[in-house]
Amino acid sequence: MRPSCGLPLTIRVAALTILLGLFSTVAPTVSHAQVTSTLPKTWNDAVAKLGDKVAAAMSPTAVALSVENISSLDALKVAAIGAAAREQLQHHSFSLPTANSTAAQSAVPLQLTLSESAGGYLWVIQIPGDATDAKLSPTMIVSVSKSDSTEDEPEQQSLSLEKRFEWKQAERFLDFTLLKNPASSESTLLVLETKRVAVYKSSSRGWQFSRSTPIPETVPPSRDSEGTISLKEGKISFKGFECVGDPDLTGVVQCKISPPTHTIVDSTRIPGLPNSLGTLLYGECRGETIAVYTGEGDWTQTDFLQGYLVSLNPISAVPVGDAIQVRGPVISLQSEPDSSAVRAVVRNLRTGEYEGYIVTATCSH
Amino acid sequence: MEIGASVASLDPEMAAATAEEAAAKAQIDALIFVHRDADGTFGGAAGGGAFRVTAFEAGKRAVLAANEEFREGRPFVDGIEIAMGRGAHDRLVDLELSKTDLTEIAPQDARRAAEQGVRVSTSQPDELLALVFVSANMGSKAAGSASARSTGKASGRATGQNTGQPNGPARGEAAEQVMGHALSLAIDRVAIVNFILQKTGEPAGGLLPQWSSGTAFLFPAAAPTAADLEHAKELSKQIAASVPLVLGYDSADPLEQSVAERIVVNAKEAGVAVRAQAIPVAGAGAEKSHGAGLQTSHVDVQLMRWRMTSPLPGVALKDFLARIYAGPLAGVEASTFPEAGSPEDIYKQQRAVLNTYRVVPLVWLPQVYGLSARVRDWKAPGPGENWPLADVWLDAETQTPTGVQ
Numbered sequence: 056m057r058p059s060c061g062l063p064l065t066i067r068v069a070a071l072t073i074l075l076g077l078f079s080t081v082a083p084t085v086s087h088a089q090v091t092s093t094l095p096k097t098w099n100d101a102v103a104k105l106g107d108k109v110a111a112a113m114s115p116t117a118v119a120l121s122v123e124n125i126s127s128l129d130a131l132k133v134a135a136i137g138a139a140a141r142e143q144l145q146h147h148s149f150s151l152p153t154a155n156s157t158a159a160q161s162a163v164p165l166q167l168t169l170s171e172s173a174g175g176y177l178w179v180i181q182i183p184g185d186a187t188d189a190k191l192s193p194t195m196i197v198s199v200s201k202s203d204s205t206e207d208e209p210e211q212q213s214l215s216l217e218k219r220f221e222w223k224q225a226e227r228f229l230d231f232t233l234l235k236n237p238a239s240s241e242s243t244l245l246v247l248e249t250k251r252v253a254v255y256k257s258s259s260r261g262w263q264f265s266r267s268t269p270i271p272e273t274v275p276p277s278r279d280s281e282g283t284i285s286l287k288e289g290k291i292s293f294k295g296f297e298c299v300g301d302p303d304l305t306g307v308v309q310c311k312i313s314p315p316t317h318t319i320v321d322s323t324r325i326p327g328l329p330n331s332l333g334t335l336l337y338g339e340c341r342g343e344t345i346a347v348y349t350g351e352g353d354w355t356q357t358d359f360l361q362g363y364l365v366s367l368n369p370i371s372a373v374p375v376g377d378a379i380q381v382r383g384p385v386i387s388l389q390s391e392p393d394s395s396a397v398r399a400v401v402r403n404l405r406t407g408e409y410e411g412y413i414v415t416a417t418c419s420h
Numbered sequence: 421m422e423i424g425a426s427v428a429s430l431d432p433e434m435a436a437a438t439a440e441e442a443a444a445k446a447q448i449d450a451l452i453f454v455h456r457d458a459d460g461t462f463g464g465a466a467g468g469g470a471f472r473v474t475a476f477e478a479g480k481r482a483v484l485a486a487n488e489e490f491r492e493g494r495p496f497v498d499g500i501e502i503a504m505g506r507g508a509h510d511r512l513v514d515l516e517l518s519k520t521d522l523t524e525i526a527p528q529d530a531r532r533a534a535e536q537g538v539r540v541s542t543s544q545p546d547e548l549l550a551l552v553f554v555s556a557n558m559g560s561k562a563a564g565s566a567s568a569r570s571t572g573k574a575s576g577r578a579t580g581q582n583t584g585q586p587n588g589p590a591r592g593e594a595a596e597q598v599m600g601h602a603l604s605l606a607i608d609r610v611a612i613v614n615f616i617l618q619k620t621g622e623p624a625g626g627l628l629p630q631w632s633s634g635t636a637f638l639f640p641a642a643a644p645t646a647a648d649l650e651h652a653k654e655l656s657k658q659i660a661a662s663v664p665l666v667l668g669y670d671s672a673d674p675l676e677q678s679v680a681e682r683i684v685v686n687a688k689e690a691g692v693a694v695r696a697q698a699i700p701v702a703g704a705g706a707e708k709s710h711g712a713g714l715q716t717s718h719v720d721v722q723l724m725r726w727r728m729t730s731p732l733p734g735v736a737l738k739d740f741l742a743r744i745y746a747g748p749l750a751g752v753e754a755s756t757f758p759e760a761g762s763p764e765d766i767y768k769q770q771r772a773v774l775n776t777y778r779v780v781p782l783v784w785l786p787q788v789y790g791l792s793a794r795v796r797d798w799k800a801p802g803p804g805e806n807w808p809l810a811d812v813w814l815d816a817e818t819q820t821p822t823g824v825q
Contacts, residue, residue, distance in 0.1 A: 125630075125637060172634030173731040177763050179635065194638060196764040355539075357797065404796055405813065 094135050101197040102136060105180055106143030108195035109165070113182060115148035117162040126171035129327055129373050131366070133169060136178065140167055175200045212341050214362040214376040215417050218399070222246060222255075222262065222411040229282040230387055231398060231411045234303050245304060246411075247291060249280045254305050270298060271310045287392045325365060327372035332388045333363075338395040340364055340418030346372060347397050347416060349385040357404060358385045360397075362416050379414070421809075422514055422523040426479035426505035432462045443727070448482060448502065450806035454491070470495045470810035480504055496797075496813035508674075512538070515790045521814065522795060525788040528675050531618035539791040543800035545622050545629050545784035547727040548740070549679065551603065551667075552748040553596050553778045554719050595659050599692060600777025602655040603721075606690035607683055610643040612783055616678045620788065624781035627740055627770045632803075633733040635767045639774065641781070644686075652690035664693035668719030671698035676723045679782065694721075722748055725785075728803035733766050736803065741773070749778055 094102070122137040124130075141151055144165075152158035163183070170177040175198050182193045222231055222244060234243040242257040243265075251269050255262040274295045282293045284304065291298040291308065300308035324330075333348030343364040350359045361378040365371075386409075387400035396415040403410050425444035428437065432449055436442035452469045453462035466473065470492070471484035482502045486495045503520070511523040512533055525533055525540065534540045609623035622629070625639030644652070667683060669676035680696035687694040699719060726743060728736040745752060773779055791798055794815040799808055 126634075168637065170630075170634040170637065172733060172763060173632045174733070174763075177634035179638065181638075194764075194767065196635065196762075196767055198763045355793075355796065404815065 094132075094139055098136065098199055099139060101178060101199045102139040102143050105140065105167075105178060105195060105197050106147055108197075109144065109149075109180055109182070110147035112193045112195065113163070115150075117150045117152050117158050118144060118165050119154075119159055119162040120144065120151065120165045120167055122167045122169065124169045126169045126176055128169055128171075128176065130369055130371050136169060137167065140180075172198070174198070212418050214340050214345065214364065215419065216347065216360055216362050216376065216379045216414055217417065218360070218379055218381070218412045218414045220410065220412055223403070223408045225408050227386075227402075227409050228400060228411070229280060230284045230389055230400065232284045232286055233413075234286070234305070243303070243305060245284060247282050247284050249282075252291065252304065252308065266305075268300070268306065268308055270308065274312060281387070283387075283389050285392075325370055325372050327374075328363060328365075329361075332385055334388050334390045334397055335365070336390050336395045336397065336416055337393055338416075338418070340375070340416075343367075345395055345416050345418070347388065347414065349388060350378075352384065354384045354386075354402070355404075357381065357383055358401070360385065360388075360399065360414055381412070382410075421500055422503045422506040422511045422520045424506060424508060424511065424524060427482070428478045430466070430473065430476065430482070439725075444504070447807050448484075451484060451500075451809060471500065474499070490810070492810070495810035497809070500809055512790065515792065518792060521792040522798070522812075523790050525790045526675060527620045527785045527788050528617050528678070530620040530786075530788040533788075533790055539793065539795070541789040541791055541798055541800045542620070543787040543802055544631050545786045546632075546731075546803045547725055547785040547787065548624055548627065549676075549782045549785060550624070550627075550724050550726070551600075551607075551683070551721050551780040551782065552724045552744055553600060553721045554668075554748045555750060555752050555778070597777045598655050598658050599665060600721075600780055602652040602659075602690050602692050603683070603687055603694075604777060604780045605648045605652040605655070606644055606686045606692065607780070607782065608643050608686055609641045609782055612679055612682055616675070616682060617783065617785070620786065622784045624784045627773060627779070627781060628728075628733045628737060628766070629784050632728065632731055632736060633763070633766060633770075635763065635770075638767065639770070639781070649690055652692070656691035659692075664695040665720045666718060667694050667696045668699040668722040669696060670723070670725075671700050673725075676725070680723055723782075724748065727787075730804045731802055733763070734761065737766055737769060741769075744779060752776075752778065 120137070120141055122133060122140070124133045128136070144151060150158070150162075152162055166179075166181045166183075168179045168181070170179055178197050178199065180195045182195075221233065224246070226248060228246050228248045230247040232245050234245065236242070244255040244257070244262050246253040246255065249270075251267045253267045254265045256265045257263075270291075270293075274293075280293065282291060284291050286304065289299055289304065291304065292313070293310075295312060296310050297313040298308040298310035300306050328346065329348050329351050331349045331351045333346055336345040336347060338345055341364060343366050346363040346365050347360055348363060350356075350361070352358055357380065359378040359380050361374050362376050363372045364375050366373070381399070381401045383402040383404040385399050385401050387398070389398045390396075391398060391413070394415070395417070396413055399412045399414050401410045401412065402408075423444050425438070425440040427441055427445045427448060428434070430445065430448055430452065432453075436445050449462050449466075450469070451471045452466050452473055454468040468487070468490075470487055470490045472487050473482060474485045475481065475483035481504060483499065484502070485499045486497060488494050506514070506523075508526045508529060511520070512525065512529065514520045515523050515533075515538055516536065525538075530540055530542065609625075613619060613621050613623050623641035624636075625641035626633065626636045628636060630636035665687075667680050669680040671677075677696070677698065684694045684696050697719065699722070724744070726740055729739045730736050774781070787800055789798070789800055796813050796815055797808075798812050801807055
């Protein structure tokens with residue numbers, strides 16, 4: 056689903072703080088020694104094979120290796136492959152002068168392109184030949200299976216998503232939340248619609264309607280309403296106004312116009328994350344921040360939810376684990392407080408009903 | 421659903437008259453047969469697939485009903501009516517008037533359709549439009565017209581192994597290679613994509629698209645530079661052709677006609693005289709790429725459309741080579757090309773074919789479909805895939821087009 060990014064304000068601010076701190080304190084470069092060790096064995100073998108091919112095609116000399124990535128590999132892996140390729144060239148007695156040195160001016164330029172085919176990754180080194188005819192340039196290619204990217208990471212934690220159906224209704228709702236009374240086994244379900252909050256109580260026959268609280272019209276109604284429930288803050292936020300009530304929001308609410316909540320993070324794109332609906336989650340996996348994002352389809356298509364790990368060094372995100380499919384576009388995605396879960400509202404394309412799910416992200420081996 | 425092809429028979433044993441008919445027939449057969457074997461033949465009885473035929477008018481209409489007993493589950497829709505032989509314009513109009521739910525759209529019409537509010541579904545680019553020299557005609561013609569003057573560096577490369585003063589067929593091959601090289605340099609593929617195809621497609625420099633082979637970036641297809649045109653002019657001077665090169669295109673294909681006319685202009689800028697000639701495909705066999713009809717029509721070079729049969733680059737390239745060496749390049753020695761296996765082999769094989777300049781890739785085209793507002797879960801089929809009509813469902817809340825259940 057591709058509308059605005061639904062990061063809750065608190066998480067946006069937290070992310071902003073992290074990002075700004077990162078920009079000012081952490082150098083984005085990664086040393087060669089660090090990255091080489093992160094390559095799976097088959098990838099290292101492929102880089103070694105590429106080095107062998109270059110050595111067979113030209114005598115050892117000073118070379119300048121430039122790396123271009125036109126595949127889906129993330130920046131960290133690209134850096135690791137580039138570093139491994141440089142090591143291999145040095146292993147074959149090629150020298151790699153630093154960029155601004157005198158020796159670099161006479162170095163033979165080598166172009167390493169990280170490409171991708173229907174079958175896997177392709178790594179291509181071109182040695183310049185006849186400058187007027189690119190087809191005469193010696194070209195060396197090795198292929199690597201995409202599945203190899205994780206073969207040497209058996210101990211690495213993975214992220215799995217599991218969805219649990221909670222609620223459905225024909226009328227559109229914007230968000231929902233579950234309240235559990237620790238003193239009793241009774242649960243309450245709050246369903247936020249465009250003009251009211253409906254309260255349901257759990258019973259042996261499922262959720263039973265208890266009461267509803269109208270949302271006072273504070274601003275002109277919107278054709279594309281958005282609203283979220285924040286139990287932690289004890290408020291309901293809409294575009295342009297917010298409402299507060301008793302601690303669990305099950306009673307009367309009072310609403311007032313709220314100041315704009317946009318922050319710099321609204322326009323900060325994290326490489327690797329789709330341009331779709333998503334949110335950061337509470338908790339970490341592999342020491343990285345967990346995020347869940349939807350697909351980039353529109354309101355006419357089925358959708359999916361994919362877990363991501365957001366790395367801060369360098370700032371990037373990679374999809375981890377399998378995506379879970381839903382039966383229609385995800386129209387709302389909000390993080391649950393104090394747990395690695397999100398609330399998703401989906402419009403089921405087959406039934407036309409709106410469905411609420413709790414999607415839990417689990418980090419495990 | 422509306423398609424442009426007219427399918428005369430759904431019997432897999434019956435040969436189709438045109439490539440377009442063969443493709444459409446294969447798609448319909450895939451809906452009514454249980455499975456398709458590796459050799460492309462359909463298995464099981466007709467009607468054992470997702471749908472069964474309830475009415476069929478040869479070349480005009482096929483009505484399919486959902487097979488309740490289909491082993492992979494009943495299709496979501498109750499039935500499909502396929503109107504055949506509908507012109508591209510009529511199909512679009514019908515879609516806009518909600519008379520159909522799904523139709524094929526010519527790539528060059530995709531942008532206009534989208535601008536008019538049509539829901540458009542586009543596949544990965546998987547159909548190559550290329551120039552292919554017709555071996556039987558080119559050799560004899562060029563033999564009498566090529567002077568094969570070896571002047572300068574460019575000519576040395578262009579003639580390759582043919583040094584000195586070749587005679588007869590060898591001299592013809594040398595001229596063919598020089599002409600192909602000149603055309604390859606002069607043709608503005610980017611302009612073809614931007615103006616004729618309205619940006620629906622990609623310039624092609626290789627025989628496989630980037631998404632499949634991962635090596636298309638090694639075959640640049642940028643617009644010709646001033647140096648390219650100068651080089652092309654140098655090459656054309658080597659050919660003292662007294663008559664224009666005849667470029668054949670399918671008379672029923674408006675895209676081929678537009679591209680052929682563009683090539684004539686580009687070639688003229690490089691000093692190569694080319695005359696575009698419409699060739700009726702009927703009677704040329706099921707595969708126009710076979711070129712049998714074109715050889716007898718005295719066409720020197722033809723426009724050829726080839727749709728990938730597999731997303732796997734090795735499989736697709738093998739199919740392409742089989743077609744051109746059984747068709748327009750019949751009789752040309754192809755055994756020197758390395759056997760395709762690894763990505764490097766596939767790259768070298770493409771390079772070997774392209775270095776002959778008998779094949780000049782032009783553009784990659786996607787398959788484009790127009791959908792009504794109520795069609796759900798449609799995914800444009802990729803190479804070797806079938807129309808996913810058993811998985812499609814229709815949103816009941818929207819208007820029901822005429823003739824579709």
